[in-house]
Amino acid sequence: MDASSPHSGHQSVVLKKYPYRQLEYDEFRLVEIQPADDDSMAVKCLIQHLPRLSSGSVDYIALSYTWGDLALLKQVAIDTSYYLEVSANCYAALRRFRSKEKTVLVWIDAMCINQEDVEERTKQVRKMGQIYTSASQVLVYLGDEADDSGRIFEHIQGVCSRRPVNGYPTARLRNLDLGRHCDEGLIKIAWAIMRRPWFSRVWVLQEVFLGVKGKADVVVVCGPHSASLKDLANCCEVLCSEVGEKMEYVSEIPYVLTIAAGGTPRGLHDILRRTRHANATDPRDKFLGLLAMVDDERVSNIAGYHMNTTTVYTQVGLFLLQSVQLELLQSIRHPHSRYPNLASWMPDWSCTEDSGQSQEIQHAGHDCDYRPTLQVRDCCRSSSHSSSSDHEYHPVLKVKGFKVSRIESLGEAFNFLGDREECLVALKSLSESVNRPLTPHLPGGFTPDSRHISKAEGETG
Amino acid sequence: MFATNEIIIDHVKVREMNRTVCRGDGVIQQQTLDQLKSSLHNCRLFLDESRRLGVAPSEAMVGDLVCVIKGAAKACILRRRRGGDWVLVSGDCFMDRIAPSSHGRFAPVYKRLLGELKVKEDIFRIW
Numbered sequence: 001m002d003a004s005s006p007h008s009g010h011q012s013v014v015l016k017k018y019p020y021r022q023l024e025y026d027e028f029r030l031v032e033i034q035p036a037d038d039d040s041m042a043v044k045c046l047i048q049h050l051p052r053l054s055s056g057s058v059d060y061i062a063l064s065y066t067w068g069d070l071a072l073l074k075q076v077a078i079d080t081s082y083y084l085e086v087s088a089n090c091y092a093a094l095r096r097f098r099s100k101e102k103t104v105l106v107w108i109d110a111m112c113i114n115q116e117d118v119e120e121r122t123k124q125v126r127k128m129g130q131i132y133t134s135a136s137q138v139l140v141y142l143g144d145e146a147d148d149s150g151r152i153f154e155h156i157q158g159v160c161s162r163r164p165v166n167g168y169p170t171a172r173l174r175n176l177d178l179g180r181h182c183d184e185g186l187i188k189i190a191w192a193i194m195r196r197p198w199f200s201r202v203w204v205l206q207e208v209f210l211g212v213k214g215k216a217d218v219v220v221v222c223g224p225h226s227a228s229l230k231d232l233a234n235c236c237e238v239l240c241s242e243v244g245e246k247m248e249y250v251s252e253i254p255y256v257l258t259i260a261a262g263g264t265p266r267g268l269h270d271i272l273r274r275t276r277h278a279n280a281t282d283p284r285d286k287f288l289g290l291l292a293m294v295d296d297e298r299v300s301n302i303a304g305y306h307m308n309t310t311t312v313y314t315q316v317g318l319f320l321l322q323s324v325q326l327e328l329l330q331s332i333r334h335p336h337s338r339y340p341n342l343a344s345w346m347p348d349w350s351c352t353e354d355s356g357q358s359q360e361i362q363h364a365g366h367d368c369d370y371r372p373t374l375q376v377r378d379c380c381r382s383s384s385h386s387s388s389s390d391h392e393y394h395p396v397l398k399v400k401g402f403k404v405s406r407i408e409s410l411g412e413a414f415n416f417l418g419d420r421e422e423c424l425v426a427l428k429s430l431s432e433s434v435n436r437p438l439t440p441h442l443p444g445g446f447t448p449d450s451r452h453i454s455k456a457e458g459e460t461g
Numbered sequence: 462m463f464a465t466n467e468i469i470i471d472h473v474k475v476r477e478m479n480r481t482v483c484r485g486d487g488v489i490q491q492q493t494l495d496q497l498k499s500s501l502h503n504c505r506l507f508l509d510e511s512r513r514l515g516v517a518p519s520e521a522m523v524g525d526l527v528c529v530i531k532g533a534a535k536a537c538i539l540r541r542r543r544g545g546d547w548v549l550v551s552g553d554c555f556m557d558r559i560a561p562s563s564h565g566r567f568a569p570v571y572k573r574l575l576g577e578l579k580v581k582e583d584i585f586r587i588w
């Protein structure tokens with residue numbers, strides 16, 4: 001391959017793609033970022049194999065970031081003659097954490113796992129718990145400074161410098177301090193930060209969970225600024241509550257910080273429901289990306305990357321049927337269509353819209369347990385054109401129950417996701433349906449787009 | 462139609478408005494709106510044969526069956542599939558007067574509902 005050298009100064013070197021050496025049992029890789037005096041210099045790394053991970057044995061940083069746009073790839077020089085292609089955001093993270101004087105040892109998924117080796121991916125993903133809890137620090141890379149984002153970090157720094165020596169006696173006092181001296185500009189910055197892609201990804205939840213659980217400090221880095229994740233999450237929550245807005249994007253992060261602090265049982269069903277809004281490029285990661293958060297060791301062997309999504313979700317459904325029985329059904333609000341061979345009673349975890357509330361499920365006692373029967377059907381015969389090598393099977397659920405009635409008439413579907421006007425239409429149709437008039441005053445949360453503003457002006461003028 | 466000045470564009474105005482929102486004059490609170498949004502988005506109201514009101518997903522169709530499944534937490538909607546048996550349309554519905562117990566399960570009220578509705582228990586095979 002004729003790759004131009006990303007390493008300035010060696011114009012004529014043709015780099016070859018880095019040939020991964022297979023990991024031996026318990027082995028893992030770390031990336032050593034080479035120092036550079038000048039920030040504009042190309043990133044150069046070494047890849048090390050280490051025999052095994054144990055807390056404190058090696059000082060390394062575990063990175064938490066998002067891959068971002070995979071169409072924008074950049075080459076990282078490995079040693080003197082190789083390269084690896086990584087996303088532009090991964091490259092930016094490596095450059096941000098590079099030091100001027102010394103080498104920096106990091107664990108970064110895109111390079112420490114051979115992404116082309118399915119078996120290795122499955123094995124390493126199961127070791128994520130070890131990798132992030134053994135790190136001396138978990139660093140979050142939010143991206144470059146933008147939209148005046150530095151101000152919020154300065155604000156947090158200011159509050160922290162005035163922090164009482166023994167910490168705040170109550171959360172209320174701390175929140176009061178974080179909310180003090182804030183202005184509209186700062187609130188807008190908090191909003192923009194919360195909308196950065198990092199907050200919406202499923203993988204980061206587990207990384208934060210493990211970072212906090214391993215007693216490592218989770219620090220968020222954004223451009224040249226940094227703050228503790230707890231402070232940033234608290235601060236943004238306080239600022240956004242000033243405007244009465246719900247923190248849609250950060251809502252899973254405080255949850256993860258709470259469960260990492262301990263005391264809360266972490267069943268698979270609860271965690272799957274709570275993280276349903278998080279995004280994953282690979283739908284299997286909606287389950288595989290949060291294995292280490294679940295406090296039931298059996299889950300790690302349910303599925304892997306050698307299975308297709310239908311099989312992964314089927315395995316998860318069968319496991320849940322054993323642990324929460326038919327409570328599982330409440331995780332299916334809408335019929336799923338993405339995976340035609342997935343049984344209709346199995347939740348499609350990649351459907352982020354499916355569960356409206358991410359509220360806690362109330363568990364009843366064992367007194368009313370009812371175990372349904374399963375009949376396993378082979379569905380390979382019905383889908384003869386299946387290109388997948390997986391042996392998909394279709395479990396049929398046999399349950400007891402009774403018919404209440406039949407649907408006789410249906411109203412319009414509500415749409416609350418659109419702009420303000422669409423929401424008003426939804427509310428109006430609701431109020432008409434139940435025959436209770438509602439006034440058309442909508443508090444915030446839905447910003448109309450310019451389209452509708454100009455339309456409204458046109459009508460009055 | 463609303464006057465243009467009623468359209469709230471930036472969060473500053475929203476913030477002022479939320480502070481002046483009074484309770485009990487028909488103005489919807491943000492919290493209520495969030496609840497409405499999470500429980501009704503992409504859903505429809507429906508009426509059944511006995512004119513009972515319910516909430517079903519937008520994909521529900523006239524003729525679909527509303528049922529209570531033993532051990533489930535919410536009312537379910539089932540549809541006949543070609544070749545017999547059933548498919549699950551939704552496992553998370555609401556229906557007036559068909560409410561699970563305060564523990565969020567139907568099991569404690571299952572027998573009482575069976576008696577009240579005067580229906581007999583069935584076995585459903587769901588694909």
